[in-house]
Amino acid sequence: MALVTLLEGIRQALFEEMERDPAVVCMGEDIGVYGGAFKVTAGLLERFGWERVIDTPISETAIIGAACGMSYLGLRPVCELQFVDFIACCFNQLTNFVAKSYYLWGAPVPMVVRAPSGGGVHGGPFHSQNPEMYFAHTPGLKIVYPSTAYDAKGLMKSAIRDNNPVLFFEHKFLYRRIKDEIPGGDYTVPLGKAAVRREGRDVSIVTYAAMAHTSMEAAAELAKEGIEAEVLDLRTLAPLDKEAILASVKKTNRLLVVHEDTRFGGIAGEIAAVVFEQAFDDLDAPVRRVTALDTPVPYSPPLEERFLPQVKDMVTAARELAHY
Amino acid sequence: MDKKANPAVTREQQLDLYRFMFLNRTVEDTMTNLFRQNKIVGGLYSSLGQEAISVGTTYALEKRDWIAPMIRNIGGLLVKGVRPRDIFTQHMARYTSPTLGKDGTSHFGDLKNLHIVSPISMLGDLIPVMTGVAMAGRYLGQKIVALTWIGDGGTSTGAFHEGVNLAAQQRAALVLVIENNGWAYSTPVGRQVPIENLADRAKAYGCRAFIEDGNDVEAMFTTAREAVRLCRAGEGPVIIEAKTMRMRGHAQHDPAEYVPKEMIESWKRRDPIAMYEKRLAAAGVLTDQKKAEILEGIHAVVQEDLAFAENSPFPPPELAESAIYCEGALLVEPQWERPVAEVTPPRSSVKAEWHKTEFDEFQADAIEGAGAVPSSGRAPSATIPRASGDGAQHELVGASRPGGTVPLRGKTTGDGTKPAGRTPSKRPAKSAPPVRGRK
Numbered sequence: 001m002a003l004v005t006l007l008e009g010i011r012q013a014l015f016e017e018m019e020r021d022p023a024v025v026c027m028g029e030d031i032g033v034y035g036g037a038f039k040v041t042a043g044l045l046e047r048f049g050w051e052r053v054i055d056t057p058i059s060e061t062a063i064i065g066a067a068c069g070m071s072y073l074g075l076r077p078v079c080e081l082q083f084v085d086f087i088a089c090c091f092n093q094l095t096n097f098v099a100k101s102y103y104l105w106g107a108p109v110p111m112v113v114r115a116p117s118g119g120g121v122h123g124g125p126f127h128s129q130n131p132e133m134y135f136a137h138t139p140g141l142k143i144v145y146p147s148t149a150y151d152a153k154g155l156m157k158s159a160i161r162d163n164n165p166v167l168f169f170e171h172k173f174l175y176r177r178i179k180d181e182i183p184g185g186d187y188t189v190p191l192g193k194a195a196v197r198r199e200g201r202d203v204s205i206v207t208y209a210a211m212a213h214t215s216m217e218a219a220a221e222l223a224k225e226g227i228e229a230e231v232l233d234l235r236t237l238a239p240l241d242k243e244a245i246l247a248s249v250k251k252t253n254r255l256l257v258v259h260e261d262t263r264f265g266g267i268a269g270e271i272a273a274v275v276f277e278q279a280f281d282d283l284d285a286p287v288r289r290v291t292a293l294d295t296p297v298p299y300s301p302p303l304e305e306r307f308l309p310q311v312k313d314m315v316t317a318a319r320e321l322a323h324y
Numbered sequence: 325m326d327k328k329a330n331p332a333v334t335r336e337q338q339l340d341l342y343r344f345m346f347l348n349r350t351v352e353d354t355m356t357n358l359f360r361q362n363k364i365v366g367g368l369y370s371s372l373g374q375e376a377i378s379v380g381t382t383y384a385l386e387k388r389d390w391i392a393p394m395i396r397n398i399g400g401l402l403v404k405g406v407r408p409r410d411i412f413t414q415h416m417a418r419y420t421s422p423t424l425g426k427d428g429t430s431h432f433g434d435l436k437n438l439h440i441v442s443p444i445s446m447l448g449d450l451i452p453v454m455t456g457v458a459m460a461g462r463y464l465g466q467k468i469v470a471l472t473w474i475g476d477g478g479t480s481t482g483a484f485h486e487g488v489n490l491a492a493q494q495r496a497a498l499v500l501v502i503e504n505n506g507w508a509y510s511t512p513v514g515r516q517v518p519i520e521n522l523a524d525r526a527k528a529y530g531c532r533a534f535i536e537d538g539n540d541v542e543a544m545f546t547t548a549r550e551a552v553r554l555c556r557a558g559e560g561p562v563i564i565e566a567k568t569m570r571m572r573g574h575a576q577h578d579p580a581e582y583v584p585k586e587m588i589e590s591w592k593r594r595d596p597i598a599m600y601e602k603r604l605a606a607a608g609v610l611t612d613q614k615k616a617e618i619l620e621g622i623h624a625v626v627q628e629d630l631a632f633a634e635n636s637p638f639p640p641p642e643l644a645e646s647a648i649y650c651e652g653a654l655l656v657e658p659q660w661e662r663p664v665a666e667v668t669p670p671r672s673s674v675k676a677e678w679h680k681t682e683f684d685e686f687q688a689d690a691i692e693g694a695g696a697v698p699s700s701g702r703a704p705s706a707t708i709p710r711a712s713g714d715g716a717q718h719e720l721v722g723a724s725r726p727g728g729t730v731p732l733r734g735k736t737t738g739d740g741t742k743p744a745g746r747t748p749s750k751r752p753a754k755s756a757p758p759v760r761g762r763k
Contacts, residue, residue: 019668022658022660022664022667022668025463032676033676033677033678035676045676046673046674046675046676047669047673048667048668048669048672048673049667049672049673049674050674051667051672052463052672056490057489057493059486059489059490060486061449061452061482061483061486062452062455062483062486062487062489062490063452063490064452065449065451065453065455065456065483065486065487066453066455066456066459067456068453069441069453069454069455069456069457069458069459069460070456070457070459070460070463071456071460072435072441072453072456072457072460072656073460073461073464073466073656073659074460074654074656074657074658074659075460075463075464075658077456092446092449092483093449093452093483096444096445096446096449097444097446097449100444101442102647102648102649102650103426103647103648104423104426104427104431104442105422105423105427105431105432105433106423106647106655107433107435107441107442107655108654108655110650110654139648140648140649142649163650163651163653163654164649239649
């Protein structure tokens with residue numbers, strides 16, 4: 001067992017999948033010689049060559065479109081968007097072409113779009129966003145957003161082997177801060193399955209990505225007050241693991257949803273609706289949300305800190321729920 | 325392009341081209357009737373007067389090649405082997421249609437057998453997708469060509485630019501046919517772009533282009549055949565601008581009153597089917613008996629397929645909830661036609677560094693020239709890398725210096741299609757031929 005970062009976990013997954021399957025190719029801006037803006041693809045070109053590690057022009061629409069075309073011949077392209085903020089540039093190609101292909105005319109699109117995402121690194125409004133819900137709202141796409149190195153590797157392997165288009169969000173704050181023991185050899189983590197990070201009986205905190213770690217900190221604080229929070233890490237937003245959410249709510253009767261995405265239209269609203277529809281009788285308190293503000297991601301550190309959900313916000317909300 | 329360089333079109337091919345154009349028109353006439361009977365669920369688009377483009381270009385392909393049609397390319401679907409019943413049932417939203425009623429018009433495809441990629445309504449998006457098809461084909465060693473069409477209106481999209489640029493940078497085996505039918509819905513081409521020939525843009529992308537008479541089916545066929553040959557030889561992509569005229573409104577609902585009547589009348593005299601019929605009759609290829617035979621065959625298949633479509637059920641409502649995700653196997657597994665060892669370690673391993681064969685130098689005459697003339701006279705660079713598969717992709721001379729090594733100077737000719745200054749030393753510029761049959 002070796003200790004590896006989340007970034008390294010993804011890199012290993014790309015290496016091993018390219019080694020395992022010649023249908024896997026990578027394309028994106030500066031991913032070859034340079035190894036990617038965050039060096040996730042470092043070393044791929046040396047090993048797999050120019051045909052399989054393709055440096056593209058700055059053309060997000062062309063990258064996604066070409067990957068889609070490649071997938072029609074049975075290839076499994078993995079595209080890198082340099083920052084997920086630039087996914088807006090290929091919104092049409094993803095939501096209208098890629099996502100609808102299988103439903104409308106039965107053409108599967110086995111491709112992965114991976115991209116560094118999220119804030120907390122003072123990247124400013126165009127290098128810090130969490131645009132996952134634009135795409136969770138689009139039928140046909142799968143959305144993965146891991147929080148651990150182990151999951152990142154296993155989920156990336158599942159994403160590459162999946163026969164659907166998968167958007168793979170890589171939280172850049174976690175890239176080199178999170179380290180896990182990762183076993184040698186091949187393993188996968190299934191798409192669409194949440195993970196209980198901490199068992200608890202008093203309140204459920206449903207979350208994902210960087211906020212999974214923040215939520216664990218909050219849970220530790222709450223434990224000092226005798227409140228045992230259960231932390232559920234979604235890992236995949238589409239398809240959503242509703243069973244795991246409902247099971248946790250049935251156990252704790254209280255639900256706090258935490259995400260780094262903005263509040264209005266964030267997945268917390270959808271989760272609250274699912275729980276109201278399917279587990280209303282299990283609730284002992286209204287569902288609460290702790291999310292980012294409904295603003296662009298501001299640049300200056302005090303502004304961004306105000307924008308992002310903090311441990312104290314979660315502790316306060318969970319405490320109120322526990323004592324409701 | 326020098327017409328004489330092309331081998332003759334055989335008598336059999338001529339009759340095929342005629343038959344497919346006639347089939348195309350018959351299928352669309354049949355649907356116009358269906359539309360008037362309220363049997364078409366949504367809109368109906370017409371390729372009246374543009375049949376020669378779809379038919380002629382697709383006819384230049386082989387079975388293994390790929391197409392992606394737009395709404396006015398029913399002729400391409402028919403040549404590729406789609407039956408009229410699929411087109412009828414699509415428009416009538418029936419359960420027997422290729423999309424089971426989930427989409428209409430020519431929005432359907434066939435990955436496995438006919439190699440057709442379905443379009444979407446947003447223009448330009450097929451260009452990067454078909455570039456990807458061509459890239460994958462090359463990677464797998466299949467030697468396929470991908471062909472798609474775009475209207476004059478669609479050339480103004482960002483996807484067009486990104487797609488053509490990527491195709492050119494990759495030397496992708498892509499044939500892109502620009503159907504310049506004069507109108508983007510109600511807006512004439514002169515109000516969309518400030519240039520006369522959309523094919524001129526090819527020079528800026530560093531790829532070849534031909535301008536052709538879109539109402540001459542043999543010209544479309546032989547030009548596309550040359551484009552396909554170039555693509556298969558690794559000399560793609562190739563743009564073909566087909567000059568034509570949209571003879572109906574944008575769709576059935578649109579009476580197109582904004583089109584000057586004289587324009588319609590003048591183009592009526594250039595009807596591609598009538599012109600070709602006359603030509604083949606004069607050459608003794610299309611006798612009265614032969615024509616009757618062809619028409620009878622078309623009538624039979626169209627009537628049979630129409631009956632099939634009219635007797636087809638609508639889809640069951642619950643179908644709406646099916647197949648959001650692909651749960652089963654892929655339809656198409658990679659078909660390797662080259663040794664996989666070539667793309668797997670150790671043979672795939674390279675040194676990860678750019679190999680620049682020459683250094684960029686400041687070229688004063690380039691500045692001087694750029695200030696004096698529009699850059700449309702620039703010819704494609706002779707140093708743009710060839711296929712990524714040949715290991716030369718990293719010789720990024722063309723990319724690091726857009727336009728290549730030829731300094732721009734002098735003036736362009738009046739039509740803006742030919743550089744009057746120096747031409748590249750290694751590869752001659754493909755200047756556009758005049759449109760035949762006009763002017």
